[in-house]
Amino acid sequence: MSLTEVRRLDATEHGLTSERVSPNALDVTAKLQAAGYAGLIVGGCVRDLLLGLTPKDFDVATDATPEEVRDLFRRSRLVGRRFRIAHVRYGRELIEVSTFRRAVAEEEDERAHSAAGMILRDNVYGTLEEDAFRRDFTINALYYDPQTEEILDYVGGLEDLESGHLRFIGDAATRVREDPVRALRAIRFQAKLDCDLDPEISQCLPEAASALAAVPPARLFDEIQKILMSGQAERAWEFLVATPLRAALFPGCDPNDPLVPRAMRNTDDRIREEKPVTPGFLLAVLLWADYQARVADLLEEMKPAEARGHAATDCLAEQQQIMAVPRRFSQFIREVWQLQERLIGRQPRAIHRLAGHARFRAAYDFLLLRAEAGDTSIGTDEEAAAITEAAEWWTRYQEVSESERKTMIEERRGTAPGKKRRRRRRRKSPASTDGNDTAA
Ligand code: ATP
Numbered sequence: 294m295s296l297t298e299v300r301r302l303d304a305t306e307h308g309l310t311s312e313r314v315s316p317n318a319l320d321v322t323a324k325l326q327a328a329g330y331a332g333l334i335v336g337g338c339v340r341d342l343l344l345g346l347t348p349k350d351f352d353v354a355t356d357a358t359p360e361e362v363r364d365l366f367r368r369s370r371l372v373g374r375r376f377r378i379a380h381v382r383y384g385r386e387l388i389e390v391s392t393f394r395r396a397v398a399e400e401e402d403e404r405a406h407s408a409a410g411m412i413l414r415d416n417v418y419g420t421l422e423e424d425a426f427r428r429d430f431t432i433n434a435l436y437y438d439p440q441t442e443e444i445l446d447y448v449g450g451l452e453d454l455e456s457g458h459l460r461f462i463g464d465a466a467t468r469v470r471e472d473p474v475r476a477l478r479a480i481r482f483q484a485k486l487d488c489d490l491d492p493e494i495s496q497c498l499p500e501a502a503s504a505l506a507a508v509p510p511a512r513l514f515d516e517i518q519k520i521l522m523s524g525q526a527e528r529a530w531e532f533l534v535a536t537p538l539r540a541a542l543f544p545g546c547d548p549n550d551p552l553v554p555r556a557m558r559n560t561d562d563r564i565r566e567e568k569p570v571t572p573g574f575l576l577a578v579l580l581w582a583d584y585q586a587r588v589a590d591l592l593e594e595m596k597p598a599e600a601r602g603h604a605a606t607d608c609l610a611e612q613q614q615i616m617a618v619p620r621r622f623s624q625f626i627r628e629v630w631q632l633q634e635r636l637i638g639r640q641p642r643a644i645h646r647l648a649g650h651a652r653f654r655a656a657y658d659f660l661l662l663r664a665e666a667g668d669t670s671i672g673t674d675e676e677a678a679a680i681t682e683a684a685e686w687w688t689r690y691q692e693v694s695e696s697e698r699k700t701m702i703e704e705r706r707g708t709a710p711g712k713k714r715r716r717r718r719r720r721k722s723p724a725s726t727d728g729n730d731t732a733a
């Protein structure tokens with residue numbers, strides 16, 4: 294059965310040359326074709342190339358089964374259960390090879406779907422045409438055949454790409470019910486490609502938000518990480534905040550928290566400048582207001598240091614129910630938070646050690662962010678001033694020579710919280726902070 298007419302564009306029409314395709318992906322398609330299988334470049338990479346963007350990775354589609362692909366490529370292995378594919382490794386580059394699949398109707402196989410209509414397994418193979426229709430967005434369902442240099446479009450993806458339209462293939466509500474993560478993908482592509490969301494997509498976002506609870510937390514974290522590290526996090530966040538998805542993902546986050554967009558802009562800038570980034574930092578920012586609120590509550594029952602420890606544990610544990618934040622990141626977040634008070638308190642004995650702490654740089658960046666953005670979770674003006682003062686102090690500390698650092702520490706010795714400090718310091722008000730309890 295033919296679902297639709299395929300649109301074929303040759304090289305002169307689409308302008309995409311195989312020089313822009315990863316040689317490794319070309320190697321995969323060539324070997325597949327030489328072995329008698331289909332081998333096509335597909336998905337986000339074709340979309341990105343047509344838009345003049347550099348693809349993050351290259352995906353290949355084939356009619357060979359995952360096992361057949363594995364037998365054909367020495368450096369390959371099979372991954373995924375819900376969606377079984379072959380990974381072919383070329384040094385640091387990984388080519389994902391997926392077998393043509395078809396959508397399985399709920400009536401056809403009940404076990405392939407949850408009661409809510411979510412796809413639990415997606416391993417029924419099909420034809421190229423069926424494979425096009427089971428993909429999420431029209432612009433993600435374009436195939437490039439390196440041998441003929443043709444682009445194949447079964448779903449009107451080329452037209453949507455030209456007009457900057459993000460549209461699901463088929464009924465949006467059904468596609469989101471099948472896989473609520475597609476709603477997050479929509480937001481990510483909207484931000485990355487600067488395209489318009491089809492109104493049908495916007496309409497089904499509330500339903501998607503409630504359905505996210507049924508998505509395995511590990512998969513949700515993967516998708517969140519992609520959004521945070523997309524280089525367009527600030528814009529994606531702006532979109533997320535305007536939808537119920539924000540509350541489903543980060544219930545404790547204040548949508549008006551000024552720290553969040555600012556931190557995301559920093560991260561986006563760093564990605565553009567090819568500086569190292571970590572999702573841990575943005576998660577620490579996203580969860581900060583919730584953490585602070587918990588600290589405030591717990592302070593009624595326990596000492597500050599203890600309250601902070603418990604607040605961090607509770608906050609992270611609750612977030613883990615939604616998305617599986619890997620341990621290395623949750624540890625990072627915890628450390629960055631705990632270092633805040635110590636950086637503000639600047640106990641003279643601890644300064645040298647603090648500056649050498651593995652998380653110093655991240656914690657300092659966090660402090661700077663709080664000072665610059667006007668952290669709304671800060672109680673009093675005095676506390677806000679203390680943060681600004683500490684941030685400036687640490688900035689200077691990092692800029693000056695070793696001997697000047699010693700002087701700075703010496704100065705701090707004379708300024709243990711209280712009167713002495715007030716006399717010595719001429720300009721800034723001392724604004725004692727609750728960071729002074731760090732020795733507790
Ligand atoms: P990018 O690599 O820039 O994140 P992408 O579109 O390539 O974007 P991938 O996650 O690499 O995204 O997926 C490759 C292709 O697989 C997609 O273009 C799409 O055709 C298909 N796909 C991925 N996830 C889904 C999904 N949840 N539902 C349907 N199709 C999907």
Ligand code: MG
Binds near residue numbers: 337349350351352
């Ligand atoms: Mg991809």
